[in-house]
Amino acid sequence: MRETSGVAETYDFEAMLREAALRVTRPRVAVLTAVHRMPHSDTESIIRAVRESLPTVSHQAVYDSLHALTAVGLLRSIQPSGFVARYESRVGDNHHHAVCRSCGRIADIDCAVGAAPCLVASGDHGFLIDEAEVVHWGRCADCSAGNTPSATP
Amino acid sequence: MRETSGVAETYDFEAMLREAALRVTRPRVAVLTAVHRMPHSDTESIIRAVRESLPTVSHQAVYDSLHALTAVGLLRSIQPSGFVARYESRVGDNHHHAVCRSCGRIADIDCAVGAAPCLVASGDHGFLIDEAEVVHWGRCADCSAGNTPSATP
DNA sequence: GGCTAGTCTTGACTCATTCAAGAAAATGCG
DNA sequence: CGCATTTTCTTGAATGAGTCAAGACTAGCC
Known part of the structure; x- marks a missing residue:
């Protein structure tokens, strides 16, 4: 029922949960929403975001949902x-x-x-x-420019 | 001075430390030795290994050395x-x-x-x-065979 | 509306890693 | 060689992301 605001980006998080055979609970919908809205956020940020709509969720519920x-x-x-740990919805x-x-x-x-990049390594040690998983390490534009922002993803 | 045992593999850890402009201390030599001997070990294993030759090192000294x-x-x-965290000398x-x-x-x-595999991503977001860093996730020979060893790297 | 398994709340707990202050040791120099 | 300086090590406590556990709650189903 939850009327979607005017914004175009309409994800049906409830349907996504159901399709995944997960019960639809408010914490889970809120977590999904939060991570979609702010990708690459850490658990603490997600907890804060979730509590904007559900002020009483426990951190454990967020951990469980994640x-x-x-x-x-x-x-x-x-x-x-x-x-x-960070989370993303992509x-x-x-x-x-x-x-x-x-x-x-x-x-x-x-x-x-x-294609899968370095997957050409399979058989090697019986693995x-x-x-x-590829991680590119470096410095973001701001940090390489000298100003060091205070870790706000 | 420390006479090297008969074994061929002779790393001069003291020299390596000096070349790196680090003071040569027994904890550091022991840590280097331990990691060379057992690559991919975690800090606790390294502490144990170091204490075989230096029974009184503090865990903090090992952390600092690492x-x-x-x-x-x-x-x-x-x-x-x-x-x-694990460490390796390669x-x-x-x-x-x-x-x-x-x-x-x-x-x-x-x-x-x-060459550098997926480094073709540089300019993208100003990074x-x-x-x-590439991590291949999967199962080792033992674990995919059914027997699940108790996490002994 | 009531059942039941799956979730959430609460609060305590783990444990790898870090912090801090003083003691000890490594390097350089006289 | 012995001392001064500076780094490193010891000791012991603290941090904090994440987990565990027991009971209350609720989503989904009849």
Whole structure:
């Protein structure tokens, strides 16, 4: 029923949950919404965002939701070394990430190499590889320009 | 002076430290030795290994050494999502890693793609990329065979 | 409307890693 | 060689993202 505001971007998060065989709960819808609105955010930011509409959600509910949504593939988690977990809603396309060493900002990278890039490594040590994760390390525009923003993705 | 045992593999860790402009201390030599002997080990294993020769080192000394050695490029740290930090001494060649999802085992992967693989992404969002890190996720031979070893890298 | 399994709340807890202050040791120099 | 300076190590406490557990709640189904 929830009337969608005038904005064009209409995701039916309830349907997405149902299709994934997950119960539709307000925390989950709110988490999905938050991550869609602000990709690459960490758990704390997501908790804050969720609490704008649901002031009483527990952090545990958000953690649970994030795990459930990640498990069914509606979200994807990113954990660059030295930073806390981040989440994004862009799933299914094998895209990669650029991470800023100094402020932690993350940008999406559509990998130039067409197919799965370095997956040509499978058999090597008896490992059964099913995913290649690529992280591009560097500095974002702001940080390489000298000004070091205070870690606001 | 320390007489090298009969074994061929003779790394002069003291010289490596001096060349890196680091003071030569017993904890640092022991950490370097341990990581060379058992690559991809986590901090706790390294602490245990170091204490075999230096029973009284503090964990903080090992943490400090690992950071110092990593900072000057004598070691490299790996932190796959969901696992604690690991260290290896193979540095300088841009090789990658296969990580077992279930036991955490890590294997080195010499990337099939000759040059820097997906570095073709530089300019994209104003990021100045200087390193591409590739993690191949999957299952090691043991884990894909059914037996799940108890996380012993 | 009532059942039941799956979720959420609450609050305690883990544990890798970091912080801080003083003691100890490494390098350089007289 | 012995001392001064500076870095590193020891000790012990603290941090904080994330997890665990027990009971209350509720979404989905009859």
